[in-house]
Amino acid sequence: MKATLAAICLLSPSLALGSDDPLPSWNDGPAKTAVLNFVETTTTEGSTDFVRPSERIAVFDNDGTLWAEQPMYFQLLFALDRVKAQADDHPEWKTTEPFKSALAGDMKGLLATGKEGLAKVLAVSHAGMTADEFAGSVRRWLRTAKHPTTGKPYYRMVYQPMLELLAHLRSNGYKTFIVSGGGVDFMRVFAERVYGVPPEQVIGSSIAAKYELRDGVPTIVKLPEGLFVDDKEGKPANIYGRIGRRPVFAAGNSDGDKQMLQYTTIPRGVDDTTARFGLLVHHTDAEREWAYDRKSHIGQFDKALDDAPQRGWVVVDMAEDWNRVFAD
Amino acid sequence: MKATLAAICLLSPSLALGSDDPLPSWNDGPAKTAVLNFVETTTTEGSTDFVRPSERIAVFDNDGTLWAEQPMYFQLLFALDRVKAQADDHPEWKTTEPFKSALAGDMKGLLATGKEGLAKVLAVSHAGMTADEFAGSVRRWLRTAKHPTTGKPYYRMVYQPMLELLAHLRSNGYKTFIVSGGGVDFMRVFAERVYGVPPEQVIGSSIAAKYELRDGVPTIVKLPEGLFVDDKEGKPANIYGRIGRRPVFAAGNSDGDKQMLQYTTIPRGVDDTTARFGLLVHHTDAEREWAYDRKSHIGQFDKALDDAPQRGWVVVDMAEDWNRVFAD
Known part of the structure; x- marks a missing residue:
């Protein structure tokens, strides 16, 4: 019997880890519990917090939320x-x-x-x-290219717990979007392979582009003009412009995400009782990643950190809440 | 036995009409055959024309393609x-x-x-x-509001054959988008209910918007500036900016759609053998709808009509190819 069980465990690593836990890289604690509860109540028919599938829109910042951003973007x-x-x-x-x-x-x-x-x-x-x-x-x-301090390829510096969260939301009918200050054309090169987010669900800063037939071949040319910065107030404006409806879940890590979390989570009026979730990744782990917040030049996390308690935003303590950081 | 068959027919209208035809409002003819063949070959695994599900992007103009546009938009x-x-x-x-x-x-x-x-x-x-x-x-x-000549509500002036085409593409794994000169915020009000196209898949002309907290409530305000016209060269530029990949199917009805059909269907080089489809609705039916093309002020169809044969674009003759026009 023992031999058979071992064989099953080898064939099925998730069983070996004793889990159908969708978030194995998250330690048990209030952040993990809040996320799991939210996904369950918003997707259970008959629940007062049930959200129709078409309204299940989840938006994620990229730099510092899905992958690292130090020593600079x-x-x-x-x-x-x-x-x-x-x-x-x-x-x-x-x-x-x-x-x-x-x-x-x-x-x-x-x-x-x-x-x-x-x-x-x-x-x-x-x-x-x-x-x-x-x-x-x-x-x-x-x-x-290799990261200057870790020596890893950049696409390996993505956060395993966030990949699990993206996958868990998607497997519960959520449509996941990236809404980032990063350039949209830059992120689209790797977002589908690395995050499972298709190009049409990547939103970011952009410059104008023009179309022309060049020697008979349809060609898009990137122009040095028409910059739109998808940060701060720009994020909700761009969510409105590109998605056209309000998300029910938003994740970020810096003051640049504050308005996106406001837009997602603040009720529109007394009748608005829709369940909403705001999540903020707090970089507290100098050992496995970096520790920075209020005074950082990159990813400053100050005003959004102050607002989190009154808004009910869940702050993820990277050192405490994640048993694994990078996806490699 | 006869009674049983009649009962089955009553319960199953499509069986009663003798069809699992996905395009019942299309008459048999070259346009219908071309559409059905394209969907079948691009979605049959092992076919040389097979298109991976993630690449199955179909774009549709709105005015004159999905709903009427006379006597004016x-x-x-x-x-x-x-x-x-x-x-x-x-x-x-x-x-x-x-x-x-x-x-x-x-x-x-x-x-x-x-x-x-x-x-x-x-x-x-x-x-x-x-x-x-x-x-x-x-x-x-x-x-x-009622249309000035037909007296119908505007949302009833959508083309039944095009609704069938949208549904047929979607049931074969295509993601359907609207890419229209019409205002994106205008179309989003009805696109999901009328066409089954969710707001995040509606692309159109737009003006700038800003985000603010108004009396503590997240608010998007539409500004009288930053106009982007999603027509002609603007369509492929916007497809690139918003979808981030090239469609394999495009449908339009006027010269404003020419560049979108070019962008969709012209091979990028000798190695580019991906199957592509361009469709143009020709308004030839003065009895059931309107007849107009080269000299119309609304929906002028002149250059795109000239280009259609050499580009291999399928021109739908509304009077010949559709046995039913409106969806009401």
């Missing part, structure tokens, strides 16, 4: 790598800002060039090319 | 009705254009005020209000 690291790769064709960059600082890896100097400087660096890697060329350059970078 | 009729309803509060409109012509029902005069005039009329009914207020005003209008 990965998309900015991509942009800097692209500047370096093109530097030989632009000798003038050695002496003119913001490229001088970018090439020297001088982050302080680069940030001192302000939004305009950053926009110039981003323009080099993100505009003036076709959509296919851009996607190809992101794809090549993801395949080869 | 229904959304413009809504805007004119709103101007009339608000005229008492704006005595100055009686003497100033474009409102003077709009109130007099003088279409020629209104069109003479150009794009700026039309924009002013649209702004009155579409901006400077909350998203909820706008949706409410469209909903009330749809409930009560």
Whole structure:
């Protein structure tokens, strides 16, 4: 009998772990309990909190919520790598800002060039090319680039507990969206494979694009204009514009997500008793990841942290609530 | 035995009509055959034309493709009705254009005020209000307004054959989108109920919106700025921006859809052998609907009609190919 049981366990790892637990990387505690209860009550017919399948919209921030964002947004690291790769064709960059600082890896100097400087660096890697060329350059970078401190490929720095949460919501009829300050065209290159979120459910910052027939071939060209920043007030505005209905579940990790959580969870009036869920990932784990919040330049988490108790938002303590961080 | 068969037929109308035909309102002919073949070959595993479920994206224009558009776009009729309803509060409109012509029902005069005039009329009914207020005003209008010549509610002027096509694609794993020159917020009010297309799959012309907490309640306000026209080159640009991948099926009815059909159907290179389908509804039925094409001010169908043969686009002859037009 023992041999048979061992054989079954080998064949079925989830049974071996003693669980049909949909969130095995989450420790037992108030955050995990709240998430599981919410999904159960909103999907059980007859429950007062039942949410019709068509209204089951869940939105997730990306940087710091689904994957890491330190020592700086990965998309900015991509942009800097692209500047370096093109530097030989632009000798003038050695002496003119913001490229001088970018090439020297001088982050302080680069940030001192302000939004305009950053926009110039981003323009080099993100505009003036076709959509296919851009996607190809992101794809090549993801395949080869390594994170500066962990040495891992960036696509391995996604949070296993959040992958489990995405999958659990989807298996209960929720449609999962990414709503991120990151560039929509950047995230779409990997979101389907890494998160299971198809391109049409990825929402992010964007620049204008134009369509043309180029030598008879339909071509989309990315333009250095028409920037929409999908952050803070921009998130609910973009959710309205692109999804067209209010989510019932929102997850973020920084002040940039505060308005998205407000939009998702605050009742519209006294009659509005729909169940809603706001979740915030608190980066408390300096050992396995990073510890930062109120004073961080990247992913500042201050006002949203203050608002969490009164709004009923669930704050996930990464060190306490997760028994595993990365998905690799 | 006869009685039993009759009973079965009564219980099962599709059996009574002698069909598991998914397109009963389409007459047998080349258009119907082409559509049915395309759906079958792209969804049969092992077929050389097989399309993976995640890539099964189908896009539909709205005005003139899913519902009627004569004597003018229904959304413009809504805007004119709103101007009339608000005229008492704006005595100055009686003497100033474009409102003077709009109130007099003088279409020629209104069109003479150009794009700026039309924009002013649209702004009155579409901006400077909350998203909820706008949706409410469209909903009330749809409930009560009647088409000027048929006397039907507008939501009854949808094409039964196209509803069948949408349903047939969806039941074969296609995700159906609307991509229309019409306003996205206008269409979302009825698209789910009338077409089975959820708000997040409706793409259209748009204006900017902003988010704010108004008396503590999350509120989206529609702004009279940031107009994006989802027509001609704007359609593929918006498909790229919002869906993020290329459709395999596109349906339209006018020159405004030409670029969307190009983007969908023209191979990217010699290796690109993916099956693609372009469909154009030709309004040839003056008796049951309207007959118009090359010289119409609404829904002009001239260049796309010229291009259809060389591009392999299927032109649906409404009078010949449809045994039923409206869904009522």
